[in-house]
Amino acid sequence: MIQELIELFISFTKIGFTSFGGLSMVPLINVEMVNHGWMTQTEVSDIVAIAEMTPGPVGLNCATFAGIRVAGMAGALSANFGMLVPTFTLCLIVAIYYVKFKDSNMMQRILYGIRPAGIGLIFATMLTLGISNYAPGYVISIPSMIVGCMIVAVMIKFPKISVVKIIIIAAILGLIIGGF
Secondary structure: OHHHHHHHHHHHHHHHHHOOOHHHHHHHHHHHHHHOOOOOHHHHHHHHHHHHHOOOOHHHHHHHHHHHHHHHHHHHHHHHHHHHHHHHHHHHHHHHHHHHHOOOHHHHHHHHHHHHHHHHHHHHHHHHHHHHHHOHHHOOOHHHHHHHHHHHHHHHHOOOOOHHHHHHHHHHHHHHHHOO
16 A cells, blocks of 8 residues: 555655646656556546546646545545646746746747647647547547537537537536447
């Protein structure tokens, strides 16, 4: 049990230090969970979906659900603490030095490289989640494709619709199309 708590802490500390928050964490969470044998890709996908629906940062929500899945409440605390240590450390360092370096050429070049990396991470997340949701076991899921296309259509028709409404609509469509 102690070993799992330490591994959860280390895994989520690595995730916290090597991602930029939000959905960019999902590929890293997926790798850590699958490589440790704690979850399958489908289970990670389920946890990400639940983490998106619940209030709060996606990374902390994923850490909470993954930690509980692996080692109960102690696992959730360990994973969350691991996720928060890098954030706190980096925010403290940036807050101290940002004012000094914000207009420097070097900082602008660093940000120039980081922005496309963030987009690449989001694309990798879309690909990973797309395969596990629309083609689990590499067999195309027609009901999932229909729900996904309908949600895209709703988002195009109503571009300012809230995420909560999209999730509710998707859940209702899943019940209707996927069967009860």
